[in-house]
Amino acid sequence: MVKSANNKAWIFVLPAILLLGFVAIIPLIMVVDYSFHDVFTVKSKVWIGFEWYRELLHSSRFWETLGRSLLFSAIILIIEIPLGIAIALSIPKKGSLVAVCLVSMSLPLIVPWNMIAMTWRIFLETVGASLSTLGIDFDWKLNAFHTWISIVLMDVWHWTSLVVLLCYSSLTTIPAAYYHSAAIDGASRWNVFYYVELPKMRSVLLMAILLRFIDSLMVYTEPFLLNAGGPRSSTTLLAMELGQDVVSFNFGPGAARSIIYFIIILTVSWTFKTALAHQESDNKYSKKITDTIEKKRGLR
Numbered sequence: 001m002v003k004s005a006n007n008k009a010w011i012f013v014l015p016a017i018l019l020l021g022f023v024a025i026i027p028l029i030m031v032v033d034y035s036f037h038d039v040f041t042v043k044s045k046v047w048i049g050f051e052w053y054r055e056l057l058h059s060s061r062f063w064e065t066l067g068r069s070l071l072f073s074a075i076i077l078i079i080e081i082p083l084g085i086a087i088a089l090s091i092p093k094k095g096s097l098v099a100v101c102l103v104s105m106s107l108p109l110i111v112p113w114n115m116i117a118m119t120w121r122i123f124l125e126t127v128g129a130s131l132s133t134l135g136i137d138f139d140w141k142l143n144a145f146h147t148w149i150s151i152v153l154m155d156v157w158h159w160t161s162l163v164v165l166l167c168y169s170s171l172t173t174i175p176a177a178y179y180h181s182a183a184i185d186g187a188s189r190w191n192v193f194y195y196v197e198l199p200k201m202r203s204v205l206l207m208a209i210l211l212r213f214i215d216s217l218m219v220y221t222e223p224f225l226l227n228a229g230g231p232r233s234s235t236t237l238l239a240m241e242l243g244q245d246v247v248s249f250n251f252g253p254g255a256a257r258s259i260i261y262f263i264i265i266l267t268v269s270w271t272f273k274t275a276l277a278h279q280e281s282d283n284k285y286s287k288k289i290t291d292t293i294e295k296k297r298g299l300r
Helices: 010-035 051-057 060-090 097-110 113-133 144-171 176-184 189-217 221-227 238-247 251-296
Strands: 037-039 045-047
Touching (some): 051 251, 060 238, 113 144, 113 221, 144 189, 144 221, 176 189, 189 251, 238 251
């Protein structure tokens, strides 16, 4: 007897699909429509085709801003990923300190974004005044290099906790037998990390890199409230340019800029999805080979 397919379960998914369409798909369609028009008001717009895209892609300011954003993303990934791994490895897996460590690492993630910038302004003022008494010049408002240092440190303080929590959650799933076997074989701490812990964290690390890259590419509130992209636009990032278009009611250029950002993020997300899919297939293939060898040896 052939069992007929029952698609009634889709009824329970329908509210989520409708909500996704309302908050994501419909606004995206509107943004795409605006990017091909010169918008005067919501009801008054003139079709201009790809003019806004051509203007943006031929603008040196756009490419400079894109370069700064990619540089910022690269810097924080280089710092936050290794630092997050190191902190996760140092957190104990048992005992009363586990809860204290995890709660402490979670605190920066629950602080509102606008409060982070305000807190760091006060902190940098204090640090600058302290360093000036020692004869060290640290001008985070007018010195571009010092402003970059401040923005990077602020982001590292805010988001390294996310990497730590993701890595730690993955480390807690490693069976104790793996560590016992490594100890019996006389493996060094580096070998344990490279052959036992890192493979277990690989999928989580790819996800952390993807999340942090997307967030860093869209960062706006913290650097804007800290120094508004200054000095002399040296810390102006992609999201700041988009925010200026919105504030200035330049809906056409802002929509085109949003679509370009969307394509960049979509491309990166697809790349990471492909990498994760390849890794999962490699893990399944390796597990299959291991199972076959163990069966031949009579271990199973």
